[in-house]
Structures are given as structure tokens and as C-alpha cells.
Amino acid sequence: MTDRKRETLLARGQVPPVDRATIHAYEDATPGPFFYQRDAHPVGYEAERLLGHLDGGHALLFSSGAGATTALILALLEPGATVAVADGGYFGTFALMETELARWGVNVVAFDQTGEPPNAELVWLEPCANPMLTFPDLDAAVAEAHAAGAIVVVDNTVLSPVLLRPLEHGADFVLHSATKILAGHHDALLGAVICARAEDRERLAEFRTLSGIVAAPDAAWLLLRGIKTLALRVERQSATALELARRLAEHSTVRQVRYPGLGDPVAARYVSAFGPLLSFDVADGEEAARVENALELIENATSLGGVGSTLEARARWEPTRVPPGLLRLSVGLEDVEDLWADLARAVGG
Amino acid sequence: MGEHSSPQTIRRVLTETHAWAVVGCSPDPRRDSHRIARLLQARGFRVIPVNPHVENLLGEPCYPALGDIPALEQVDVVDIFRRADRAGAHVEEAIAIGARAVWMQLGVIDEAAAQRALDAGLLVVMNRCPAIELPRLAA
Numbered sequence: 001m002t003d004r005k006r007e008t009l010l011a012r013g014q015v016p017p018v019d020r021a022t023i024h025a026y027e028d029a030t031p032g033p034f035f036y037q038r039d040a041h042p043v044g045y046e047a048e049r050l051l052g053h054l055d056g057g058h059a060l061l062f063s064s065g066a067g068a069t070t071a072l073i074l075a076l077l078e079p080g081a082t083v084a085v086a087d088g089g090y091f092g093t094f095a096l097m098e099t100e101l102a103r104w105g106v107n108v109v110a111f112d113q114t115g116e117p118p119n120a121e122l123v124w125l126e127p128c129a130n131p132m133l134t135f136p137d138l139d140a141a142v143a144e145a146h147a148a149g150a151i152v153v154v155d156n157t158v159l160s161p162v163l164l165r166p167l168e169h170g171a172d173f174v175l176h177s178a179t180k181i182l183a184g185h186h187d188a189l190l191g192a193v194i195c196a197r198a199e200d201r202e203r204l205a206e207f208r209t210l211s212g213i214v215a216a217p218d219a220a221w222l223l224l225r226g227i228k229t230l231a232l233r234v235e236r237q238s239a240t241a242l243e244l245a246r247r248l249a250e251h252s253t254v255r256q257v258r259y260p261g262l263g264d265p266v267a268a269r270y271v272s273a274f275g276p277l278l279s280f281d282v283a284d285g286e287e288a289a290r291v292e293n294a295l296e297l298i299e300n301a302t303s304l305g306g307v308g309s310t311l312e313a314r315a316r317w318e319p320t321r322v323p324p325g326l327l328r329l330s331v332g333l334e335d336v337e338d339l340w341a342d343l344a345r346a347v348g349g
Numbered sequence: 350m351g352e353h354s355s356p357q358t359i360r361r362v363l364t365e366t367h368a369w370a371v372v373g374c375s376p377d378p379r380r381d382s383h384r385i386a387r388l389l390q391a392r393g394f395r396v397i398p399v400n401p402h403v404e405n406l407l408g409e410p411c412y413p414a415l416g417d418i419p420a421l422e423q424v425d426v427v428d429i430f431r432r433a434d435r436a437g438a439h440v441e442e443a444i445a446i447g448a449r450a451v452w453m454q455l456g457v458i459d460e461a462a463a464q465r466a467l468d469a470g471l472l473v474v475m476n477r478c479p480a481i482e483l484p485r486l487a488a
Contacts, residue, residue, distance in 0.1 A: 058456030
């Protein structure tokens with residue numbers, strides 16, 4: 001799919017009405033494709049059709065990214081299976097597996113995704129890892145994982161299918177926290193899985209119906225509405241993020257900036273732009289808290305990918321995994337000079 | 350023939366056809382391909398299952414490939430339940446056997462193949478499910 005076709009696909013057409021019905025009547029005493037909302041609903045169907053088209057696979061919506069992760073692991077693996085999760089990626093993924101899912105027999109190991117994946121039943125990659133911004137050599141990692149008999153999940157939350165389509169690189173599943181750049185407006189909680197194979201989608205759909213980890217029609221509608229501007233948002237947010245990353249890298253009180261757009265040669269082989277997310281380090285936790293409080297434009301809040309920029313010290317959530325002075329910045333659609341003025345003043349120096 | 354998957358195209362495929370060859374129709378009643386083929390039958394369509402591993406399905410003889418369907422059977426629609434990277438070959442077969450339309454199921458996405466079918470004069474629907482589109486006709 002060329003860029004032009006994708007933007008056209010996203011922009012055209014009307015978003016369907018929000019059908020909130022939990023039941024649809026049988027016809028000739030036979031349940032139709034929609035009969036009970038927990039199984040499937042019309043707005044979700046449209047959202048899944050679009051997500052499947054964008055990523056080139058078979059899509060399923062879930063109530064959140066974490067819900068999607070739970071479904072993937074419990075539906076696809078057996079007790080005793082090992083999951084190798086990219087180190088420096090979303091801490092909630094590792095935490096979920098290490099605590100709740102471990103109780104059901106899941107083993108989890110962290111690994112450096114810029115190298116070869118370890119032996120595991122499932123390898124979990126995260127390009128532009130949140131918040132350490134590492135980038136795997138996707139083709140090599142998928143080939144190595146498959147050669148060892150593992151299935152590969154790529155969490156593509158940060159980049160979106162506008163920038164990267166992991167199924168084209170051989171991944172078996174793509175996962176999105178669709179709450180982030182896909183929905184894009186900090187107002188809809190959603191997850192999505194896009195499967196390379198239809199039979200995997202059927203298995204996950206069966207699990208989803210039984211477990212009830214389902215997306216609500218209103219959230220799915222907001223996703224469909226938000227996604228109309230996805231290509232534009234990704235382009236602009238990536239461009240602004242790159243500019244801010246460059247300026248931060250030259251700033252005297254900033255110790256380190258993590259953004260693949262600052263010369264990561266592997267990332268440059270896979271993507272033409274690098275998404276809205278970056279992280280940078282100030283001296284320590286105290287200094288990080290001072291920056292958080294000094295911001296006036298950028299919201300001191302969690303999450304990422306929305307039209308409004310957000311920043312937070314990640315050590316409050318994952319103190320053993322990140323430096324105490326690490327600040328994660330998700331760049332929104334505000335003017336780049338306004339954002340820089342806010343950041344430069346808050347960072348000081 | 351215009352564009353694929355437009356509301357007009359979907360309506361025409363669902364209202365102006367009778368015989369649907371279902372490529373990749375599974376004998377497993379839990380699989381989507383089986384359930385949707387059964388629904389098409391219930392809606393009065395004639396279903397011609399295509400699956401090289403099965404001899405009879407849904408009360409119909411099952412053929413190994415589209416090309417094996419006897420010429421007397423006029424296939425109106427070729428409904429494709431195969432992986433996206435295999436879909437193109439079945440689109441070529443659909444053109445070759447003179448089908449009027451090709452329908453690629455949810456997640457079966459091959460823009461180039463869709464364009465080839467359009468160029469050959471077929472009606473084309475892609476990334477949609479007839480089980481969901483049929484009830485919408487009544488709306």
C-alpha cells in the first residue's frame with residue numbers, strides 16, 4: 001500500500017453510527033454475525049476491518065493494550081512456556097507476565113532486543129521501546145526466533161502501521177495499545193492484535209468472547225474517528241519529536257537523549273520517521289521532579305501518542321528499570337517552538 | 350468497473366449472484382469459513398466448497414481447486430478464505446474460470462490482485478465478510 005493510498009483510505013467515508021445494543025435479534029431462530037456484544041458488535045467490526053487493512057492482517061479489538069497482551073499469552077501458550085520480552089520496553093508487559101501470568105505457569109525473561117532473542121516459545125519485540133527507545137533488527141530477530149520455533153509478537157504501539165508494518169517482516173502478531181497514537185486523543189482506552197493468520201484470529205476471538213476482554217462500541221467509534229487523521233498526526237508528531245530530540249541533545253543540562261531518529265542505523269533501515277516518543281535524562285530524581293513541576297504547556301501525565309504532549313519521570317512506575325532522572329516525552333501536535341520554549345525553560349541550565 | 354468494495358459493488362455481488370465457490374472452506378464447523386459458507390446456504394445461495402483435503406462438505410461435492418469445478422457449474426462468485434499471500438493465485442483462477450465477482454474475506458488483503466480482477470471486469474470486494482454485509486442490505 002503506498003502512502004497516498006493509505007491516507008486516502010483513512011480519510012474517506014463516514015464513521016458508522018454508534019450501535020450500543022448488547023443484543024441483536026436472531027433471524028430464522030439463528031444467531032447472525034452480531035447477536036451479543038461480548039462476541040462482536042458492528043462498530044468493532046468496522047474498526048477491526050480498518051486495523052486489519054492498515055497492518056495487513058486479521059485484527060481483533062480488546063478493552064486495552066494490557067487486555068490484548070493477556071489474551072495473547074493465555075490463548076496461545078501453555079503453562080511452562082517461556083516468553084522473552086524486550087528489555088527497556090513497556091514495563092506493564094513485563095510486570096503482567098512476571099506477576100499475574102507467572103501464577104498460571106508463564107516464565108518470562110528479559111533480553112536485549114538489539115541482539116539475538118533467547119530460546120522461548122514466544123518472542124516479544126518493541127521497536128522504539130518505551131521508554132528506552134531501542135530498536136530491534138526486525139528481519140534478523142524474526143528469522144532467529146522462527147528458526148528456534150518461537151512465535152513473534154511485535155508491540156507496535158509507538159510507531160503505528162503508518163511507519164512500520166511488522167507482519168511484512170514476518171512477525172506472527174502485531175499488538176497495539178490503541179489508546180495511544182491510533183486513537184490519538186487521550187480519550188479512548190483500547191487494545192488491538194493483528195494476526196498474520198486467520199486461524200489465530202479465530203482462536204483469539206474465541207478466547208475474547210469467553211474471557212470478556214472486549215472493547216466497548218463508544219471507544220471503538222472514537223478510534224475510527226481518531227484514525228482518520230492518523231497519517232497526518234504521525235508525520236507531524238514525528239517531525240516535531242525529531243527536532244526536539246536534536247535540541248535536547250545539545251542542551252547543557254541534559255545528560256542523554258534517546259530517540260532512534262538521532263542516528264540509530266538499524267531503525268533507519270526499517271522506518272522513514274521515528275514516532276512521537278523520546279526519553280532524556282536530567283541529573284537525578286529531584287531534578288526530574290523539578291522539571292515536571294516547571295512545565296506549563298506540556299502536560300505532566302502518563303501515556304503517549306496523543307495530540308497533546310505529555311511528559312513524566314518514569315522512575316515513579318519502574319524505579320528498578322530506568323535511571324532516576326529519566327523523563328519520557330510524548331510529542332503532540334503543538335507548535336514546535338512553543339514546545340521547545342516550555343521544555344528549555346523547565347529544563348533550565 | 351470502478352473501485353472495489355464500494356456499497357454499490359457489495360450490493361450487486363450479494364443480490365445478483367447465486368453460486369459461490371468458497372475457497373479454503375473448512376470441514377470444522379467452528380471455523381469462520383465453514384460457518385459463513387453454511388450461512389450463505391441458509392440464505393439461499395448455492396455453495397461450491399473448494400478444499401483439496403475434503404471430498405464432500407455441507408452436502409455438496411468439494412473440489413480440490415477452482416479449475417476442477419465442472420464447467421457446467423457456472424460460478425458467480427469466488428469467495429477466498431486463504432492467506433493474503435495466497436489470495437492472488439485464486440484471483441487469477443477466478444478470472445480464468447469466468448467468475449463475475451471475487452470476494453476476499455476479512456483480513457485477506459491484496460490490492461494488486463484486486464486491481465487485476467477489476468481490470469478483468471470482475472466485481473471485487475475485499476476485507477469484508479458477507480455474513481455481516483448481507484443483513485445490512487435489509488437496513
